[in-house]
Amino acid sequence: MSRSLRRGALAATAIVISVASLSACGAGNDAQTLGVRPDNAAVTVDDVKIQNALVITQPDPGVVGPAVVSATVFNNGLTRQTLDSITLPGTLGTVKLKAAEGAGPIVVPPGGSVVIGGQGNASATIEGGLREAKNGDSQKVVFKLSKTGDVGLSAFVVPAKSYFKDFGPSEVPAPPGTTPTTPATTPASGEPTQAAGH
Template identity: 60%
Template sequence: MSRSLRHGAFAATALVFSIGALSACGAGNDAQTLQVRPDNAATAVDSIKIQNLNIITQPEADAEGPAVIAATLFNDGTKQEVVEKITLPGTDATVKLQAAEGKGPLVVPAGGRVVIGGKNNASAVIDNGRQAGRGGNVQTVAFAFSETGDIELGAAIVPATGFFKDFGPSTLPSAKPSATPSGSASGTPDEQSESPAGTPADSAAPADDAAATH
């Protein structure tokens, strides 16, 4: 085999290996969450890496409801890290943290990772989603770690549609109740005036029935 052919064969082998390695990295639990997208914020400080950071709001721009923070936290150190709090500097927003198990602090184990956002994962919820900012903007997110300290980076604000649909807020706005027709209340006094007065036994019956149902 000529020298040029040998080099070409080696390059092809390396390319196949690279594709296989990337495919293997994408397999496993939360593969979609771990996917690195070019428009997602990422940074590394000491032993902590933050990837795929986004603030995900309601699907509709004018909808009321919570927003969530989605990210993957990696800990390459020998000590576990506790996410003590997450804040949005420059806003009045409060971020509520909850571990995947629902109890205890949000811990990033030594040599491990934690996924924030998505089904069965830890969560970081902003009750008033409008406080997170407008869709399309970038909002600074500050993580406070027990060992590494504070890490700040910008997160894109995106609606819970398309790729982000499964990582968005679990609580969506409910439909607004329809207005009561104006004519429905006007007939009530007339109907009540026709009923005989002074019948306490009859008037108490509905209350007794209601209590029995409870």
């Protein structure tokens, strides 16, 4: 083997070793990658932390119908709080809150949390939909709590598909250009109904 080839092989080996040792510096409990946060809206004000805040619209584009706000609200304090309202600054959308039990306010217990959105959870329905924002946009959402007051953040606007399907609006109108089908009614005997005079 010639002297120049040996030098080239040694240089290549030195580069590989130095790159390997540099990449090892990023491993371990203090690695920079451990500081990467998930791509969802979260904020903490006093004892209240709000995570995974989203505005979820109808699954099909162009369909006008209710949208919802979905989030998890944590109360790290020693006294209970109620979620008094959710507002969407800059829009005409009005949010109607409903507790999981159906009656009374949405209560966030001390040292506990409440999930808004999804079956069996509290709900926050934007009754007229959200025409001002498009999927992929971010929307300012303000949660008003009884003790902490206003807690605002920007939430992503996403359609009720894929991961968000089970947290989206419960009322889904038919897409434009389609006719809703109504199930045929049959009497208890199972025989089809006949029109009068036949």
